[in-house]
Amino acid sequence: MTWKIPLFKIYWDESDVEYVKREIESGMNWAVGPNVIKFEKMIRERVGTDYAVVFNSGTSALHSLLIAYGINKGDEVIVPSFTFISTANSPLFVGAKPVFADIEMETLGLDPDSVRENITDKTKAILPIHYGGCPCKIEELKDLADDYDLVLIEDAAESLGAKIKDKNVGTFGDSAVLSFCQNKIITTGEGGAVVTDSREIYEKLLLIRSHGRLESSDYFSSLEPFDYVTLGYNFRMSNITATLGISQLEKLDKIIEMRRSNSRYLTENLNDQIDKIIPLKSPNDYYHVYQLYNVLADDRDELMKYLADKGIMTKIYFDPVHQTYFYKKKLRYNVDLPVTTEIANKILTLPMYPGLQKDEIDFIIREIKNFYRR
Numbered sequence: 342m343t344w345k346i347p348l349f350k351i352y353w354d355e356s357d358v359e360y361v362k363r364e365i366e367s368g369m370n371w372a373v374g375p376n377v378i379k380f381e382k383m384i385r386e387r388v389g390t391d392y393a394v395v396f397n398s399g400t401s402a403l404h405s406l407l408i409a410y411g412i413n414k415g416d417e418v419i420v421p422s423f424t425f426i427s428t429a430n431s432p433l434f435v436g437a438k439p440v441f442a443d444i445e446m447e448t449l450g451l452d453p454d455s456v457r458e459n460i461t462d463k464t465k466a467i468l469p470i471h472y473g474g475c476p477c478k479i480e481e482l483k484d485l486a487d488d489y490d491l492v493l494i495e496d497a498a499e500s501l502g503a504k505i506k507d508k509n510v511g512t513f514g515d516s517a518v519l520s521f522c523q524n525k526i527i528t529t530g531e532g533g534a535v536v537t538d539s540r541e542i543y544e545k546l547l548l549i550r551s552h553g554r555l556e557s558s559d560y561f562s563s564l565e566p567f568d569y570v571t572l573g574y575n576f577r578m579s580n581i582t583a584t585l586g587i588s589q590l591e592k593l594d595k596i597i598e599m600r601r602s603n604s605r606y607l608t609e610n611l612n613d614q615i616d617k618i619i620p621l622k623s624p625n626d627y628y629h630v631y632q633l634y635n636v637l638a639d640d641r642d643e644l645m646k647y648l649a650d651k652g653i654m655t656k657i658y659f660d661p662v663h664q665t666y667f668y669k670k671k672l673r674y675n676v677d678l679p680v681t682t683e684i685a686n687k688i689l690t691l692p693m694y695p696g697l698q699k700d701e702i703d704f705i706i707r708e709i710k711n712f713y714r715r
């Protein structure tokens with residue numbers, strides 16, 4: 342379907358085209374190459390960690406991290422159900438059990454009280470997400486992880502650039518995951534990264550990412566023998582993809598500012614005029630980067646259909662993971678998450694992207710008003 346206003350549009354410019362064109366024309370290093378290392382350096386400097394390792398998706402980054410932390414059969418990992426499914430799936434990838442905790446109303450991230458209630462002697466890690474560009478209650482979760490000696494992995498797939506005071510998401514936990522899928526803050530089409538301060542985790546990730554191979558130089562252009570020291574995958578990001586990542590990351594501040602400015606305009610106009618729709622607000626000192634623009638809406642499903650008829654795309658992020666066929670019927674999960682359920686019944690993601698124009702935002706607002714006035 343072609344939308345008058347899609348949910349998101351990729352922000353790109355000539356530098357994206359030029360950088361990638363140059364790499365293609367070199368006729369070399371399409372798989373591995375120096376831009377992978379350069380992109381990793383830029384990411385770690387930007388987020389403020391000692392190490393960054395890029396992957397071919399956020400999901401393979403999550404998978405690799407759980408392997409690197411030795412999470413295993415018999416272990417439990419506390420996750421939200423209000424998330425994209427790969428957060429919850431990642432413990433399953435390594436034979437561990439995802440345990441769903443509820444979310445809190447303010448940031449729609451994991452509720453520290455609910456997390457505490459779900460800690461058992463099998464719990465090894467807490468895996469919260471920073472939902473839609475808004476930091477979760479990560480400081481409280483960090484205290485909890487310290488108190489119970491648990492690994493804290495931030496799923497920051499949606500929140501590159503978000504921060505609390507001056508501290509970036511991705512630097513609160515032991516490690517964090519980013520995604521560069523096409524609807525994220527910056528994108529390489531598909532892609533992901535881990536950021537961490539742990540040298541040990543960093544070294545394990547390098548092996549897991551590339552077949553368990555010890556690499557002291559470029560495998561494809563070296564005569565030296567390479568040894569394989571553990572089980573690994575091909576989760577590598579290509580050098581061409583990393584090149585796009587470099588040119589996208591150079592625009593990060595501009596992209597975030599455009600998202601924040603559009604979100605401000607939308608919120609001002611929705612707040613003033615419509616009491617049936619509540620834009621989500623972030624707590625003071627929380628710097629929201631608006632990967633998603635979310636509202637809680639009365640008559641949500643009807644509103645969605647009405648806006649679709651006008652050519653405006655909206656979407657439900659997220660239908661809870663524990664209610665999917667896979668978790669409910671196959672894995673037989675039966676959990677009660679009242680806040681998750683309440684939020685999932687009212688949440689609606691409106692179009693949000695850097696290039697969204699004022700007259701397009703006015704159109705969205707007008708049609709929302711028209712819907713509630715019927």
Ligand SMILES: Cc1ncc(COP(=O)(O)O)c(C=O)c1O
Nearest residue numbers: 398399400425427470498520522
């Ligand atoms: C919260 C969350 N976690 C993990 C992922 C997985 O990232 P990717 O799509 O890059 O595999 C996503 C992306 O959709 C996400 O939104």
